Structures are given as structure tokens and as C-alpha cells.
Amino acid sequence: MSTDLLPSCRFGAGPLSIEDVVALAGRRARTELDDTPAFRARIQRGADFLDRLLAEDGVVYGVTTGYGDSCTVVIPPDLVAELPHHLYAYHGCGLGRFLDAQETRAVLAARLASLSQGMSGTSVALLEGLASLLHHDVLPRIPAEGSVGASGDLTPLSYVAAVLCGEREVLYQGEVQLAAEVLPRIGLAPLRLRPKEGLALMNGTAVMTGLACLAWSRADYLCRLATRLTAFNVLASDGNAHHFDQSLFAAKPHPGQARIAARLRTDLHSEQPPRNAQRLQDRYSLRCAPHVIGVLEDTLPFLRQLIETELNSANDNPLIDPDGERVLHGGHFYGGHIALAMDTLKNVVANVADLLDRQLALLVDARYSHGLPANLSAATGPRAAINHGLKALQISVSAWTAEALKGTMPASVFSRSTECHNQDKVSMGTIAARDCLRVIELTEQVVAAMLLAARQALSLRQRMDGPLPLHDALAAMHADLAQRIVLVEEDRALDGDLRQLLQDIRGKRWEIYRDA
Known part of the structure; x- marks a missing residue:
């Protein structure tokens, strides 16, 4: 059945239910991102404010500082853009079984639902990337073990961030494949994460909530x-x-x-x-x-x-x-x-x-x-x-x-x-x-x-x-x-x-x- 014939689940247009997530996880609904000007403008305002703050030498945890215990470490301005990629890189240490297809879709839906609240300082492109993974059923291979549930599901969600950047592996059309090879096939260019977007993707409760x-x-x-x-x-x-x-x-x-x-x-x-x-x-x-x-x-x-x-x-x-x-x-x-x-x-x-x-x-x-x-x-x-x-x-x-x-x-x-x-x-x-x-x-x-x-x-x-x-x-x-x-x-x-x-x-x- 073509996904175009499925009922839609629209992110950003209102609250989601458990049934919405379960339908998306079972491929009984299709993913849409709210395309109203008001929603897009709200997301963009957060990203623009963060840009202005950085231009004015503002201090933001995980953007101009290191992560966690390293929050006292000041990041040189010319390295700020690299920091989000280091976050998902060093968190690539998950083990155990991989989440199955339904579980992975539920995780993607939960993360997209959170970012669609417009309080995370992300770009619209990041939300579109997550929505595209769900729409095309490109599923990051997420190890189930390695999260203590605060600061969020850092390690398992690092696999979502890495895939959006064209790294690590995905399950696509029934086969384990490299993300770098699959993303071009669905028309998605690998992202270069903006400041704060690594934290936005990873520092949340999406894995536990989707499950x-x-x-x-x-x-x-x-x-x-x-x-x-x-x-x-x-x-x-x-x-x-x-x-x-x-x-x-x-x-x-x-x-x-x-x-x-x-x-x-x-x-x-x-x-x-x-x-x-x-x-x-x-x-x-x-x-x-x-x-x-x-x-x-x-x-x-x-x-x-x-x-x-x-x-x-x-x-x-x-x-x-x-x-x-x-x-x-x-x-x-x-x-x-x-x-x-x-x-x-x-x-x-x-x-x-x-x-x-x-x-x-x-x-x-x-x-x-x-x-x-x-x-x-x-x-x-x-x-x-x-x-x-x-x-x-x-x-x-x-x-x-x-x-x-x-x-x-x-x-x-x-x-x-x-x-x-x-x-x-x-x-x-x-x-x-x-x-x-x-x-x-x-x-x-x-x-x-x-x-x-x-x-x-x-x-x-x-x-x-x-x-x-x-x-x-x-x-x-x-x-x-x-x-x-x-x-x-x-x-x-x-x-x-x-x-x-x-x-x-x-x-x-x-x-x-x-x-x-």
C-alpha cells in the first residue's frame, strides 16, 4: 500500500496520541510536518535567536561550552560548529540488541514530536530530515542498551543524529545499509548540524517514550x-x-x-x-x-x-x-x-x-x-x-x-x-x-x-x-x-x-x- 493512501499524522499541528505513534510505528499512517507559515516561523525564530546570541558572544550550555561535567570548558568560536558532531561521535558506544523496526519508528516519532514544540532552537531542515526518515522508512540501527534516562537517551539517540549526518548504518528495504549510501536515494543530503542541534536530537526522552x-x-x-x-x-x-x-x-x-x-x-x-x-x-x-x-x-x-x-x-x-x-x-x-x-x-x-x-x-x-x-x-x-x-x-x-x-x-x-x-x-x-x-x-x-x-x-x-x-x-x-x-x-x-x-x-x- 502506498503511503500516500494512508491517513496522515501531522507534527506541529497539535498534540499527538499514543495511537498516533503506534500507527506510525506500524506503517499505518504517514508522516507530515506542519507546513503552515506560523509553525515554520516559530521554528525559525528559535534558530535565528540562537544565531544572534552566538554573534553577541552569549554563553549557552552545549553550544559554547563542553557537555555535562565539561560545561566549564569554553569552546573557541572557530570550533563551535564542530561540537555537535563530537557529541554523537563519542556517544557511539551502544550495545545489546538493535531496536526493531516498529520500535525505531516510534523513537523517531517521539523525537520529532518534541522538536516540533519549537523550543529546541533547531532549524526546519532538521525536522524535515527526521520526517523524511520516517516517511521513507529509513531506520537508524539503534542499540538498545546504554542509556540511564538522563541526560536523556544520549547514546541510543546518537545513532539518529549520526544517520542524519550520513554516518553509521540504517535498515532500509529490509537490508542493513550505510546511511551515506541510502540518504541520496531518498533525496536527503547529509546534515551539517547547527549549534545546539546535537543536543536537541540526543538530550531527550525519545527512546523511552517511543517504547x-x-x-x-x-x-x-x-x-x-x-x-x-x-x-x-x-x-x-x-x-x-x-x-x-x-x-x-x-x-x-x-x-x-x-x-x-x-x-x-x-x-x-x-x-x-x-x-x-x-x-x-x-x-x-x-x-x-x-x-x-x-x-x-x-x-x-x-x-x-x-x-x-x-x-x-x-x-x-x-x-x-x-x-x-x-x-x-x-x-x-x-x-x-x-x-x-x-x-x-x-x-x-x-x-x-x-x-x-x-x-x-x-x-x-x-x-x-x-x-x-x-x-x-x-x-x-x-x-x-x-x-x-x-x-x-x-x-x-x-x-x-x-x-x-x-x-x-x-x-x-x-x-x-x-x-x-x-x-x-x-x-x-x-x-x-x-x-x-x-x-x-x-x-x-x-x-x-x-x-x-x-x-x-x-x-x-x-x-x-x-x-x-x-x-x-x-x-x-x-x-x-x-x-x-x-x-x-x-x-x-x-x-x-x-x-x-x-x-x-x-x-x-x-x-x-x-x-x-
Whole structure:
């Protein structure tokens, strides 16, 4: 599909949402830079003011001084133009995996959003360069590790600055190539960074914020899937749907928790009398599911506010006020809000993984599943003795859950003093964001396994008890799963099914609970 046919995301025309960044990251939107005279004039005023200040021998951190602890070093006027290139050069020390294509696009979008606030003293050409990388999908190869989250994401963002200057490597058209060779092919001349533009590109929170947008979106979908899976599991285990009664949840009115309970009531037709609930009170992993998933549901709006405020902020240092003609030295590169958001999100998501792990443990255990065969094996007759159903899958789910729970250690409390004690209190926001994405990845693996188990368990319950009173949406989703996943009657490897389900989860195959 040509990018010209995609909806546009216009930078500089107003605030961006998490959904905007996610759409750009998934190549479902095209990048545009606001072309109104007012926007262009605001950007130019900042650059012009900085030029006048330098001509008048003004002192600006990182422009006429060294960086960080070296802020007391005066840069000779004839070397000022070289300083931005030294910044990205000596920060070229990142290691670890490279950010994937979606993550890199999210980072580019977050940096462009910040610079489009017009408080960074950059040229319009710099913004156009970033927009061009996004538009043509020229993706700097950004190592994931090396940022402490203040002074911003210096090391990973140095790879963005270097690429705009025609250096280092990019991913373009599926191949790793030299930036110097690719930029001419998209009509982009390598930039010679103006004073302050190295800091403007690098001294901000774009990596952690871009990753946070992706993490939030994936967590929101996991919240919906976990609710739907709980409905499947209540039915499969012949549980008591009246644990989600409206009057009950009105007595403890956390809005997200109540919303989860309402979704379960709809899925389970629980306004009707119970069919044949085996227990007056189900075990906690079923009965208290709204209380667990509801914490995630209630946390998401708060975290959205933190992430989107950061996304739509000027977060480098110093800031250049183009209207008041002031240089504002501060610390907006500090990523504490994103660090909190990511440490919080990984905690509540991992708790959902733990909930689903406990639900599966009940389903595969014949002592607690109210008549379902052991390990949810569909084998019958003499061959049942040699078939083991989902026994190993439950072990894997337990392993993924344990690793997710282990990953909830908060990164933000591990501040380090760096750079000769200039950066003596740092956010660790980027580490928190990477940790959060890993917890989400593990939880998605748990959810993939639970989708497979739901297909199996509901089919077995229907085999035993006849048709179940499935809500239309529940029935449609189970039918979709049943069509694509063969019932496990004879033992087989399940990794192919799981990998396909992971693609479905990350591609948001199922439209679920579009009630809010």
C-alpha cells in the first residue's frame, strides 16, 4: 500500500496520541510536518535567536561550552560548529540488541514530536530530515542498551543524529545499509548540524517514550484478551458466572474493575440464573479476575496521561524560548515520569500473566476442572493412556509467568551517579521501558497458550455437556480459534500454533470490548 493512501499524522499541528505513534510505528499512517507559515516561523525564530546570541558572544550550555561535567570548558568560536558532531561521535558506544523496526519508528516519532514544540532552537531542515526518515522508512540501527534516562537517551539517540549526518548504518528495504549510501536515494543530503542541534536530537526522552507508547498499546490489548480468556475459562470449568454481579461491584466502585466485571457479565449471560455452578465460590483466579485485571484497566488511563504529556513536551536542554528570547537551562531530559509508567505497567501486566497461569493450572488438573479430562487431552479409548494433552504447555506457561514476575523489579530505584557526578541522579526510564516490553512479550506468550487452551477446554466441555450458552462475540472468537487450531487429540508439537497466535495477538486480530 502506498503511503500516500494512508491517513496522515501531522507534527506541529497539535498534540499527538499514543495511537498516533503506534500507527506510525506500524506503517499505518504517514508522516507530515506542519507546513503552515506560523509553525515554520516559530521554528525559525528559535534558530535565528540562537544565531544572534552566538554573534553577541552569549554563553549557552552545549553550544559554547563542553557537555555535562565539561560545561566549564569554553569552546573557541572557530570550533563551535564542530561540537555537535563530537557529541554523537563519542556517544557511539551502544550495545545489546538493535531496536526493531516498529520500535525505531516510534523513537523517531517521539523525537520529532518534541522538536516540533519549537523550543529546541533547531532549524526546519532538521525536522524535515527526521520526517523524511520516517516517511521513507529509513531506520537508524539503534542499540538498545546504554542509556540511564538522563541526560536523556544520549547514546541510543546518537545513532539518529549520526544517520542524519550520513554516518553509521540504517535498515532500509529490509537490508542493513550505510546511511551515506541510502540518504541520496531518498533525496536527503547529509546534515551539517547547527549549534545546539546535537543536543536537541540526543538530550531527550525519545527512546523511552517511543517504547512506552508501544508498551501501553500492547498492554491495553492484553487487558482485553485476559478478560475474554477469563470468560472462556469460567465456562470451560463450569464456574459461577454470578461472581461478577453488578450490585456486587457497585459496592467497590473502581471504574476499571467494574468495567471488567461488566464485560464478563456480557460474555457469560450472567444476568440469567446460574446453569449448574459446581461451587458456591470459585477459586480466586476466576472469582477475583476483575480485581486483578481491573488494576491494569484502572492504571492505563493514568499511564496514558504520563506518556502523552511526555510525548508532547519539549524535553531537551537547554530550551530556547523563541518568543521571550531566553535560554532556559534545566533538566527536562529527566525521564522520571516514563520510568514510573513503565515500572508500574510491567507490575500490573505481570500480575495478569500470573492470574492466567493459575487459571490454566486449574483447567489441566482433573481434581479442579469439574469433569474435564486430565491435561485437557482430547484422546479417548486405549490411546488416552499415551497422550498427555497440554501437560507441557502448562509447564511452559509457568516458566514464562515466573520470568515475567522476576522482571518486575523497578528500574527507577537503581539510579546511578554518572559522568563525573554531573548526572548524579538519573531516571533509568529506558531500562524500565525495555523491561516492560520484555514482561509484555512473556505475557503475550502466556496469552497465546491460554487461547490454545481455551479452544481445547471449551470444545471438551461441549463434547461432555452439549452446546454452551455462548454470547455471540464469545462464540465467534471460539469458532475462529477452532477453525485454525486443530483439537489436540494426539500429542503434537504446539510451537507452530503458538507462534501464529503470537502474531495474531500482536496484530490485534480480534476486536474485543470496544465499549470504552
